[in-house]
Amino acid sequence: MKLGSLKEGGRDGTLIVVSRDLKRAVKATGIASTLQAALDDWSNAAPRLNALSDALNEGRAENAFALEMAALASPLPRAYEFVDGSAYLPHVARVRRARGAEVPESFYTDPLMYQATSSGFYGPRDPILAISEEWGIDLEAEVIVVTDDVPMGVTAAEAGRHIQLVGLVNDVSLRNLIPNELAKGFGFLQSKPRSALSPVLATPDELGAAWRDNKLHLPMRTSINGAWFGEAEAGVDMQFSFAELVAHAAKTRPLAAGTIVGSGTIANEDTSKGASCLAEQRTVETLRDGKPSTPFLKFGDRVRIEITDAAGASLFGAIEQTVTRYEPRR
């Protein structure tokens, strides 16, 4: 099944079940008012949501309505935890090569992962708000999973069964703020502002053969201002599966229901696939030309991120955002 949230009903929106073709939806009234509430009681809620999804896809759901993407909040408008990996090592290797550094051997066995902000996600058509272009605004197209309750110390072999939903994120990064923050040694904070999730999240069974080995084996199509930017294969060069990423995050603590685990920006060895973030593209240019030529995002720039199945059908809907100036009220 596919789940989303309407921009109504409060800070957590209103949970809806969405049809496979993303054209119709129905409120999950009487099952769970929000996606977080469903995840908090997943073993009870999921079978009932699945039954409603079947009814919707078979055209027999009462009170179904035509889905408007602009009416959607983020499926989880706010979440209690977002941990983001960096599982595509071609990206890591390329960035390091550009500054003359090697990838440590340990990076192939010990995932890179950081604690990200989860207190607010943009809706899939909301603007990316920033006060200054000088921040070096960048997209990052990633796959994410959402877990139910994961016990501390879960093994990678056990972790896969805690993955309940799959989707996309535009993990917005402020590149020009990163060097100073990382030099301080405490990781990202100001350099990783709010992000946007895809219009809907899907259960792994909805993805068919494209979901196997706890990875999504499809290309991530990214465009900027309508121009092709990349279609990196999400199932290729992913050093750690989502099960391994979940186990890494849960090594010393449980993960609460509704935890979002990200893959990191998708990048392949094969540079003909394009990039999933501007930093990647600029690194390829630096290695080739000695300097980057593609600028970071400017106010008015439009970003589109989508994954379609082999038949061309959108799996999660498209993230479509415009970078927009935010004026602080003074």
Added chain:
Amino acid sequence: MKLGSLKEGGRDGTLIVVSRDLKRAVKATGIASTLQAALDDWSNAAPRLNALSDALNEGRAENAFALEMAALASPLPRAYEFVDGSAYLPHVARVRRARGAEVPESFYTDPLMYQATSSGFYGPRDPILAISEEWGIDLEAEVIVVTDDVPMGVTAAEAGRHIQLVGLVNDVSLRNLIPNELAKGFGFLQSKPRSALSPVLATPDELGAAWRDNKLHLPMRTSINGAWFGEAEAGVDMQFSFAELVAHAAKTRPLAAGTIVGSGTIANEDTSKGASCLAEQRTVETLRDGKPSTPFLKFGDRVRIEITDAAGASLFGAIEQTVTRYEPRR
């Protein structure tokens, strides 16, 4: 007023108003069922909670009951955001001196802060669960504040008015996991597991003259296994006020209602005040003796953290936790 949450009613507990002397409490029934719900609608909920607090303190609240600390969940059993500063530079300076490094000048103007996990907080009397003592289990006694909605780009001058609640945190750290994580460059993840907040949080006005300049001017009393460990002055050597920490966190994004902002482990230039974390104590020993002599926490060790007012009354109740082995279910 003082607010807490009972371990009943679901994952977010049940909001209670607690008397000034921490002896009596009353459910906030009809106002807000959880503290998060109150914070989500603070301008409406706060005056009504204040009126209930007045009734409780004057002995005229209906259905008031004797407060049992063991019945308390964390005031926020889960939260959407926890950002933790490192505002006491004597700690930073000492740790760096022990490894022969200087404190960069920028550390005096640009706060150190990291994104922390907020998806679950221990109740104030819950055990600290860990799978292995080899992780190097440490306490960190800190002051925290909780905000309402803070707009992106708020100035430090404006940020103070968004501080609605004040309390304590035992920010548990796994010291032996830190060097590897920080070497990877993405900050803390496995090395910062779940923490515990104080039994209650208090509004700034409840703290009287001890709350001024957006700092709490009282000593933080810490003991381990019943023995005095420290009483560092929270109002001394705090390089950045909570208003400045809130503004730092909100530079590139809004902070959602219920965001927790931490001070970092409290440390004074004056080492006679003791320490607020074992890493600090071990650093003092290393500078004095060439090596640390105090071990990290072992299973069965008891930690107590409390702030009392000038008259000896506990402001937020005591955090009292025992380090306990967690056996993963396999």
